[in-house]
Amino acid sequence: xxxxxxxxxxxxxxxxxxxxxxxxxxxxxxNKLIWKCENYQKIKCKGRLHVCNDEIIKEFKHNHVPDCxxxxxxxxxxxxxxxxxxxxxxxxxxxxxxxxxxxxxSATAHLPKLSSLKRTIRRIRNEEDTSPPNPKSLSDLMIPxxxxxxxxxxxxxxxxxxxxxxxxxxFSTERNLRLMENCKHWYADGTFSTSPSLFTQIYTxxxxxxxxxxxxxxxxxxxxxxxxxxRLFEALKSIKPELNPDTIMIDFxxxxxxxxxxxxxxxxxRGCFFHFTQSVWRHVQQAGLQxxxxxxSEFALQIRMMTALSFVPVANVEQAFNDLMDTSYYTTNExxxxxxxxxxxxxxxxxxxxxxxxxxxxxxxxxxxxxxxxAENIPRTNNSVEGWHNSFSSTLNVIxxxxxxxxxxxxxxxxxxxxxxxQFIAGHSMGVKRKYKDFAxxxxxxxxxxxxxxxxxxxxxxxxxFQLNV
Numbered sequence: 001x002x003x004x005x006x007x008x009x010x011x012x013x014x015x016x017x018x019x020x021x022x023x024x025x026x027x028x029x030x031n032k033l034i035w036k037c038e039n040y041q042k043i044k045c046k047g048r049l050h051v052c053n054d055e056i057i058k059e060f061k062h063n064h065v066p067d068c069x070x071x072x073x074x075x076x077x078x079x080x081x082x083x084x085x086x087x088x089x090x091x092x093x094x095x096x097x098x099x100x101x102x103x104x105x106s107a108t109a110h111l112p113k114l115s116s117l118k119r120t121i122r123r124i125r126n127e128e129d130t131s132p133p134n135p136k137s138l139s140d141l142m143i144p145x146x147x148x149x150x151x152x153x154x155x156x157x158x159x160x161x162x163x164x165x166x167x168x169x170x171f172s173t174e175r176n177l178r179l180m181e182n183c184k185h186w187y188a189d190g191t192f193s194t195s196p197s198l199f200t201q202i203y204t205x206x207x208x209x210x211x212x213x214x215x216x217x218x219x220x221x222x223x224x225x226x227x228x229x230x231r232l233f234e235a236l237k238s239i240k241p242e243l244n245p246d247t248i249m250i251d252f253x254x255x256x257x258x259x260x261x262x263x264x265x266x267x268x269x270r271g272c273f274f275h276f277t278q279s280v281w282r283h284v285q286q287a288g289l290q291x292x293x294x295x296x297s298e299f300a301l302q303i304r305m306m307t308a309l310s311f312v313p314v315a316n317v318e319q320a321f322n323d324l325m326d327t328s329y330y331t332t333n334e335x336x337x338x339x340x341x342x343x344x345x346x347x348x349x350x351x352x353x354x355x356x357x358x359x360x361x362x363x364x365x366x367x368x369x370x371x372x373x374x375a376e377n378i379p380r381t382n383n384s385v386e387g388w389h390n391s392f393s394s395t396l397n398v399i400x401x402x403x404x405x406x407x408x409x410x411x412x413x414x415x416x417x418x419x420x421x422x423q424f425i426a427g428h429s430m431g432v433k434r435k436y437k438d439f440a441x442x443x444x445x446x447x448x449x450x451x452x453x454x455x456x457x458x459x460x461x462x463x464x465x466f467q468l469n470v
Contacts, residue, residue, distance in 0.1 A: 007078040020066025072107035084121045131404040138167040159235040169220040176216040177240040183207030184246040196403040229259030251275040271368040281468035287339035308462035323455035
């Protein structure tokens with residue numbers, strides 16, 4: 001188990017603590033945070049952590065020993081700041097006394113001067129805003145009126161399931177729901193690192209309109225259970241019964257898929273190609289083939305060719321898979337590729353039974369297939385949603401914020417959303433970088449040539465146009 005913890009910097013940003021080292025956030029990827037050692041400039045330390053949902057997925061070594069005393073002092077100062085805010089009734093001296101008793105002798109020697117700590121306490125108390133205390137449980141959560149309204153005082157908290165540890169909060173506006181009513185395509189996605197500590201995830205629903213994607217519904221969910229997703233979507237439909245999208249794109253989460261099928265029975269569920277490639281990459285790692293993939297470009301291309309089956313017409317995917325298995329690379333490297341082939345059959349294609357017919361796969365082909373959507377210029381991924389989550393995380397500038405800071409961030413997003421929608425109604429366009437336009441055009445050219453190519457060449461052509469996502 002990773003013993004990751006976090007403290008605040010002087011500027012209020014998160015620092016990550018692990019094994020006596022202190023890290024600061026370097027950058028955000030689409031689905032991970034990259035942290036660098038705080039000594040990266042001072043002594044050119046190359047220590048790094050790649051973290052996804054508080055789980056370490058990659059770690060780079062430091063060029064110095066850990067400093068446990070310094071870490072202990074930093075944690076103690078953070079506790080001091082928290083106590084100064086949580087207990088405004090305590091005198092400064094009492095706050096100092098409460099943290100000094102827990103420090104080791106070596107850590108105490110590294111503490112700043114008492115006069116400096118006293119100034120810190122006074123400054124923190126002066127800067128503290130007027131938000132209510134963070135509740136200790138969902139049952140205790142009482143939402144003041146200012147957090148139930150948008151910045152222009154329109155109803156924003158449209159659904160609250162009520163006190164209890166399975167509580168759901170749904171934020172949107174009548175205007176946003178009217179927009180969603182006219183959107184044929186929705187994206188839905190959850191994020192965990194920015195959710196308030198009382199909730200498991202922030203779940204957002206985005207509508208595609210004016211050739212752009214708009215965040216329109218913000219929900220706080222207590223877990224990832226199918227029943228919770230059902231309650232969320234049922235609440236949404238009860239508020240706006242006219243909602244009935246043609247498609248909803250999500251990641252490959254069975255609980256959410258089942259809930260959508262029950263609530264929107266005629267809506268087609270689509271799996272996101274980004275998450276599809278992410279799932280394939282995870283299995284490459286699980287199969288112990290990560291090094292082979294990174295060092296052998298032909299092996300990597302062949303794995304992507306399996307993934308490229310997503311761009312074959314649904315009716316032809318099984319035959320294309322069989323054709324790929326019969327190519328010289330797969331027959332020559334059968335033992336090496338067996339873990340990936342078995343994974344593809346069990347998860348995406350379906351394994352052969354005794355009657356030489358394929359059993360149902362974990363995820364049906366039409367769920368993860370992109371061929372028809374590419375022809376209709378419907379986005380294959382929810383990358384724009386992943387990008388929104390990164391932007392939202394930057395706005396919060398904190399991991400697991402208070403419920404009040406989270407709602408304030410929702411309100412800011414709603415205000416921005418209103419501006420963006422009006423701009424597009426007025427004819428403004430969102431610029432797309434030339435390289436992305438060229439990429440999309442080349443990919444579509446290969447797909448348009450499907451009927452003129454043998455399977456191996458077609459899959460190879462598609463595989464040149466993407467990478468597996470970490």
